Amino acid sequence: MSAPSQSRTLAPDWLVEPEDANALAPLVWPEAATRDDEGVLVLGGVRTTELRDQFGTPLWVLDEDEVRARARRTLAAFRAAAAAHGVNARVYYAGKAFLSTEVVRWVTEEGLAIDVATGGELAVALAAGADPSRIGVHGNNKSVRELEAAVDAGVGSIVIDSLIEIERLAAIVDRRGAHQSVLLRVNSGVHAETHDFLATAHEDQKFGFTLTDAPAAAARIRELPGLTLVGLHCHIGSQIFGTAGFEESAARVVELHALLRADGELPVLNLGGGFGIAYTSADDPTPIEDLAAGIADAVARECEVRGIPMPNLAFEPGRAIVGPAGVTLYEVGTTKPVAIGDGAQRLYVSVDGGMSDNARPALYGAAYSARLASRTSDAGPALVRVVGKHCESGDIVVDAEYLPGDVTPGDLLAVPATGAYCFSLASNYNYVPRPPVVALRGGEARVIVRGETIDDLLSRDAGLTAPEEGTA
Numbered sequence: 001m002s003a004p005s006q007s008r009t010l011a012p013d014w015l016v017e018p019e020d021a022n023a024l025a026p027l028v029w030p031e032a033a034t035r036d037d038e039g040v041l042v043l044g045g046v047r048t049t050e051l052r053d054q055f056g057t058p059l060w061v062l063d064e065d066e067v068r069a070r071a072r073r074t075l076a077a078f079r080a081a082a083a084a085h086g087v088n089a090r091v092y093y094a095g096k097a098f099l100s101t102e103v104v105r106w107v108t109e110e111g112l113a114i115d116v117a118t119g120g121e122l123a124v125a126l127a128a129g130a131d132p133s134r135i136g137v138h139g140n141n142k143s144v145r146e147l148e149a150a151v152d153a154g155v156g157s158i159v160i161d162s163l164i165e166i167e168r169l170a171a172i173v174d175r176r177g178a179h180q181s182v183l184l185r186v187n188s189g190v191h192a193e194t195h196d197f198l199a200t201a202h203e204d205q206k207f208g209f210t211l212t213d214a215p216a217a218a219a220r221i222r223e224l225p226g227l228t229l230v231g232l233h234c235h236i237g238s239q240i241f242g243t244a245g246f247e248e249s250a251a252r253v254v255e256l257h258a259l260l261r262a263d264g265e266l267p268v269l270n271l272g273g274g275f276g277i278a279y280t281s282a283d284d285p286t287p288i289e290d291l292a293a294g295i296a297d298a299v300a301r302e303c304e305v306r307g308i309p310m311p312n313l314a315f316e317p318g319r320a321i322v323g324p325a326g327v328t329l330y331e332v333g334t335t336k337p338v339a340i341g342d343g344a345q346r347l348y349v350s351v352d353g354g355m356s357d358n359a360r361p362a363l364y365g366a367a368y369s370a371r372l373a374s375r376t377s378d379a380g381p382a383l384v385r386v387v388g389k390h391c392e393s394g395d396i397v398v399d400a401e402y403l404p405g406d407v408t409p410g411d412l413l414a415v416p417a418t419g420a421y422c423f424s425l426a427s428n429y430n431y432v433p434r435p436p437v438v439a440l441r442g443g444e445a446r447v448i449v450r451g452e453t454i455d456d457l458l459s460r461d462a463g464l465t466a467p468e469e470g471t472a
């Protein structure tokens with residue numbers, strides 16, 4: 001099938017027709033991704049056709065060496081940036097990006113602490129053997145049970161998100177005769193929107209305290225003997241390129257930090273995560289070393305202006321650690337040219353997964369890229385839209401991509417940069433079982449999260465269980 005002549009006009013501005021629609025763009029793919037002599041995509045030393053034969057499709061693939069290398073590089077970057085100003089940096093892995101016990105072990109072995117956002121995530125981190133004193137707990141609506149579990153486990157810090165939570169946590173700590181270190185989440189009014197950021201006096205969102213309300217919350221925490229306020233926390237958003245947003249936010253948060261320091265020590269400043277990665281060849285993420293140095297320098301400048309010592313820094317990257325290490329494999333089921341008016345047509349390529357294994361395009365229009373994995377092709381590039389098998393027209397996997405024009409049913413398709421927020425946001429929409437997660441290391445593949453079966457899904461249906469006597 002040749003490329004429709006109108007395809008170029010349907011392509012978004014950022015998408016450039018490639019000379020070779022088989023090429024693997026650097027940064028978008030895991031470092032070890034390559035093609036063998038037969039053109040088959042090889043990930044972590046394993047042919048993707050073998051992965052398909054062994055585990056089926058759809059399949060989430062995670063390159064363990066890539067995750068570990070990214071964890072090491074990120075930690076080194078933030079430690080070096082902080083050390084340049086005579087302070088320490090702790091890097092928490094934001095578990096919401098992708099959490100399983102194996103991943104917790106990989107990143108903790110590489111020296112990262114763990115950030116969890118719910119009781120469920122806390123349970124996974126603890127089950128993996130993470131040191132509780134190196135776990136930070138988030139959430140804008142932590143239940144009493146979740147707070148109790150965190151205190152009982154002895155977590156290092158809880159990030160306070162509301163006045164109600166202060167009293168709730170203080171009561172729990174009191175009942176146990178325990179003690180808990182806490183940070184105060186503040187909302188700097190700087191909100192990162194993908195490649196750009198907005199700075200407003202008041203950001204209209206659910207997380208944290210405004211800069212105006214934070215001092216009263218800090219004062220209340222300091223009145224409570226069971227709680228120790230160790231610092232401020234601020235996360236300005238996700239998929240951020242460049243340091244401008246962080247610098248603006250740091251200026252505002254350090255001003256508050258200086259104010260609160262007047263009434264007691266605040267040894268930590270946690271500036272969250274949000275460091276961007278490449279999803280397509282148009283993305284050019286700032287190297288983590290540059291981001292780390294830019295942010296640490298900004299904090300140092302703001303502290304110097306106010307004549308206060310610089311606090312130790314903490315960060316919480318999730319996407320930047322696991323995102324580029326993940327690739328999703330799908331099988332093409334149908335292709336369909338669709339006339340969309342004015343003589344234009346779009347080639348739809350349907351795969352055997354979709355919004356149940358990657359909700360991000362449907363949730364916030366996230367862009368992805370794709371390549372044929374089972375072969376290369378000399379056919380000219382065709383602009384395609386890769387879609388899933390779900391009953392939603394918004395069930396898009398890759399909105400716009402150039403693939404070889406002879407893409408056909410049975411082809412194996414690989415979508416890179418799916419390590420973050422795909423597994424963790426997955427659903428069973430349309431009763432589609434969630435795929436397994438396979439980790440690659442040293443040329444070996446192993447399942448780290450088992451795939452679901454239809455029986456797993458049916459086993460939750462109480463309508464299939466005969467009611468116990470006397471309960472009908």
Ligand SMILES: Cc1ncc(COP(=O)(O)O)c(C=O)c1O
Binds near residue numbers: 235318420
């Ligand atoms: C408080 C907090 N920290 C860290 C993160 C991780 O962000 P990212 O995965 O973009 O680094 C998030 C993401 O939503 C967050 O809300």
